[in-house]
Amino acid sequence: MRFDTVIRNGTVVTATDTYASDVGIDGGRITAIAQSLPVENAGKVIDATGLLVMPGGIDVHTHLDMPFGGTTSADDFESGTIAAAFGGTTTLIDFAIQTKGHSLRQAFDTWMKKADRKAAIDYAFHCIITDLGAAQLEEMGALIGEGVSSFKLFMAYPGVLMVDDATIFRAMSQAAKFGGLICMHAENGGAIDVIVQKALAEGKKSPKYHALTRPTTAEGEATSRSIALAEMAGAPVYIVHLSCNDALEKVREARDRGLPAYAETCPQYLYLSLENMDAPGFEGAKYVFTPPLREKWHQEKLWQGLAHDTLQVVSTDHCPFCFKEQKELGRDDFTKIPNGGPGIEHRLSLVYTGGVHGGRFSPNRFVQLVATAPAKLFGLFPRKGTIAIGSDADLVIFDPNREQTISAATHHMRVDYSMFEGIRVKGVPKTVLSHGRPVIENGIFVGKPGSGEFVRRSPYAGI
Numbered sequence: 001m002r003f004d005t006v007i008r009n010g011t012v013v014t015a016t017d018t019y020a021s022d023v024g025i026d027g028g029r030i031t032a033i034a035q036s037l038p039v040e041n042a043g044k045v046i047d048a049t050g051l052l053v054m055p056g057g058i059d060v061h062t063h064l065d066m067p068f069g070g071t072t073s074a075d076d077f078e079s080g081t082i083a084a085a086f087g088g089t090t091t092l093i094d095f096a097i098q099t100k101g102h103s104l105r106q107a108f109d110t111w112m113k114k115a116d117r118k119a120a121i122d123y124a125f126h127c128i129i130t131d132l133g134a135a136q137l138e139e140m141g142a143l144i145g146e147g148v149s150s151f152k153l154f155m156a157y158p159g160v161l162m163v164d165d166a167t168i169f170r171a172m173s174q175a176a177k178f179g180g181l182i183c184m185h186a187e188n189g190g191a192i193d194v195i196v197q198k199a200l201a202e203g204k205k206s207p208k209y210h211a212l213t214r215p216t217t218a219e220g221e222a223t224s225r226s227i228a229l230a231e232m233a234g235a236p237v238y239i240v241h242l243s244c245n246d247a248l249e250k251v252r253e254a255r256d257r258g259l260p261a262y263a264e265t266c267p268q269y270l271y272l273s274l275e276n277m278d279a280p281g282f283e284g285a286k287y288v289f290t291p292p293l294r295e296k297w298h299q300e301k302l303w304q305g306l307a308h309d310t311l312q313v314v315s316t317d318h319c320p321f322c323f324k325e326q327k328e329l330g331r332d333d334f335t336k337i338p339n340g341g342p343g344i345e346h347r348l349s350l351v352y353t354g355g356v357h358g359g360r361f362s363p364n365r366f367v368q369l370v371a372t373a374p375a376k377l378f379g380l381f382p383r384k385g386t387i388a389i390g391s392d393a394d395l396v397i398f399d400p401n402r403e404q405t406i407s408a409a410t411h412h413m414r415v416d417y418s419m420f421e422g423i424r425v426k427g428v429p430k431t432v433l434s435h436g437r438p439v440i441e442n443g444i445f446v447g448k449p450g451s452g453e454f455v456r457r458s459p460y461a462g463i
């Protein structure tokens with residue numbers, strides 16, 4: 001037996017198993033898993049004594065190089081994928097946004113160009129639909145066939161991204177027919193807009209009003225409505241960035257009835273709350289994203305949701321805008337603050353810290369939430385999201401006991417602040433492999449921009 005790389009003496013952790021084993025890699029894939037593998041002929045030997053060997057993280061919600069409100073998110077596909085790799089993520093799914101009146105293919109082509117020769121890890125795309133005529137409806141089937149097997153629709157941002165219920169229903173029906181999965185931004189945008197206009201008229205323009213004008217009821221209502229539309233269409237539905245208990249209860253009810261309703265949350269909703277928006281001066285703008293931060297008590301509900309499978313996935317909704325010059329666009333009016341926060345780099349560490357060290361769930365559940373469930377829901381499994389013979393050798397060698405303090409001074413995202421500044425995490429990736437090649441080695445980037453590949457995803461096949 002000959003291997004390009006052998007990872008020795010580690011503890012393999014998958015969504016279902018934990019065992020001491022060596023892992024052999026050849027031609028970018030896992031070719032052997034055994035208690036002891038021969039290393040004499042191995043090109044490279046990585047010692048993982050005392051460390052966990054886990055499937056690489058899959059972040060299914062990022063916005064790299066994305067135009068928003070007259071500016072562009074601060075990380076492109078180079079800096080964003082490098083930061084992701086530092087955090088143990090080896091595949092991301094970004095969003096290609098359809099411009100009204102144009103084809104879905106145009107969106108896909110545009111985003112393929114953005115990633116080309118830049119990405120340091122593998123990537124795929126969901127397509128955001130803003131305008132669904134007969135032609136685009138037809139395109140959905142074609143795109144699913146080409147590996148773009150999920151679509152995102154907005155129930156918020158009227159006049160910009162929001163679509164009506166008829167459009168959502170049509171898209172879901174088409175997705176059901178061709179094996180697509182619809183991702184929903186679930187907030188009642190119409191009602192929110194009225195509340196926002198009233199706040200502005202009353203002179204309430206500071207960053208905190210971004211949160212105060214988007215009630216949890218608006219998210220609960222839209223979550224419920226999207227699940228009902230999916231039920232009528234006979235389609236699965238995936239709620240993105242679920243932030244509050246109101247929405248969580250709607251997902252739980254649907255799942256209790258046996259519906260294929262799924263949802264993700266993000267680390268910001270697990271670690272931050274409305275209190276962060278009381279930061280002095282304009283600092284609250286650092287936490288302006290949608291849905292907004294909620295009262296603190298929602299956090300524990302979301303952690304419970306992750307432990308009990310009401311929530312299946314943790315993604316980041318990474319959408320970084322610098323505080324200087326970007327967030328500042330809304331200094332006099334919160335509606336002009338670019339919506340989004342940076343998070344692509346710290347997902348695994350934050351979830352491991354609060355979930356596993358916090359005593360809420362096992363390392364196996366952790367792997368399920370950050371890698372296996374995302375891979376299964378979005379057509380990447382078993383190529384990615386697990387450690388098995390024949391799977392891509394996208395691996396994280398993780399030190400579960402190493403501690404680190406998150407800070408903008410040391411992070412690798414191209415943004416001038418951290419949402420999680422000063423938070424101490426326990427559990428940090430040490431070495432990260434993509435297709436068997438080191439991208440991060442002992443905490444240093446050794447990969448190459450452009451080495452990441454576009455991944456064609458399979459149609460939706462459940463979890």
Ligand SMILES: [Zn+2]
Nearest residue numbers: 061063317319
């Ligand atoms: Zn998003």
